[in-house]
Amino acid sequence: MQAHSLFEGSFSVDSSKKFVPFDENRDQKKDRPGSLFIHVHPFLIESANGLLLLDTGIGHTNTEGGLELHDNIRKLGFDPADVRYVLLSHLHKDHASGMVTTAGGDLRLAFPDAEYVVQRGEWEDAYSGESDSYQTEIFDVLQRSGNLLLVEGDDILNNEITYEVSGGHTPNHQVFHIRTGGEHFFFGGDEAPEPEQFFHQFAAKYDYDGRKSMGLRQQYWEQGCAEGWVFLMYHSTNIAIGRPERKPNGDYRLVDASA
Secondary structure (H helix, E strand, C coil): CCCHHHHHHHECCCCCCCEEECCCCCHHHHCCCCCCCECCEEEEECCEEECCCCCCCCCCCCCCEHHHHHHHHHCCCHHHHEEEEEEEECCHHHHHHEEEEEEEEEEECCCCCCEEEEHHHHHHHHCCCCCCCCCCHHHHHHHCCCCCEECCCCEECCCCCCEEEEECCCCEEEEEEEECEEEEEEHHHHHHHHHHHHHHCCCCCCCHHHHHHHHHHHHHHHHHHHHEEEECCCCCEEEEEEEEECCCCCCEEECCCCC
C-alpha cells in the first residue's frame, strides 16, 4: 500500500472549536460534555511524481519544538523535504496548521520544496475574517513563500491527481482523486471524514451545507464501491485507510486497507 496515515492524535472538540488532546486510557468522555471525539490523520502517498501530503494536521510539536508531522514522516523512512505536493481540502486549523514550522522563533514553511494546492475561493474565505476556524498568520507565511498554487473549480493537476470543488463542509472545500500504482485513492477531507458517515445518513451541524455533504457521502460511497476506490478518512477513530468489500448479501462494507 502506497498510502500511510500520519496519525497526530485523538482530540475532543466543543463549541469553542478548540482541539483538546484526549487519552482514552486516562480521560473520560463524560467529563467533556457537548464534545465531539475525533482522531486526526494527515496522509502521505508515494506517487510517481513524488511524495504527496494530504492536509497537514494540527501542527503539534515534540519536546524539541519540531513538528510531530515531520517525525511521523521520518518514521516511515521518508524525508519531509521530499514532499512535492501539499494537497489541502480546506484551511480550517485542524487541517492546515502543520503547513508551517517554527525555526529560530520565526514561522517557516514546513515543506519548502512543495507546492501547496488550495482552492482560490477557500483562500479568500480564510482571509474574510468571518470564521475563527482559520489562522491567517500561518497563511501569511505561505503567501510570501511563492509555494502557493491557487486553483479554481475542478481540474487535473498532473497525470495522477485531480481535484473537485465539493462545497459541503466549507463553500470551497475540495476533494482529491489520486491514481497511482494501480490504486485509486480518494480523499474527501471533512465531507467523508469517518466510515460511519457512509452508513448513517445525517446532516452535520458543523458543515456549511449539511444536506449537501450528506448527499456527497452517499455519492462517493456508491461510486467508490463500483470503482474500487481506497478511501482516506481524516477523522476516523477506527479505519483510516479503507477499501469497500462486497458481502455475501451483495451489500458493501469497508475493510482496513492500511499496510
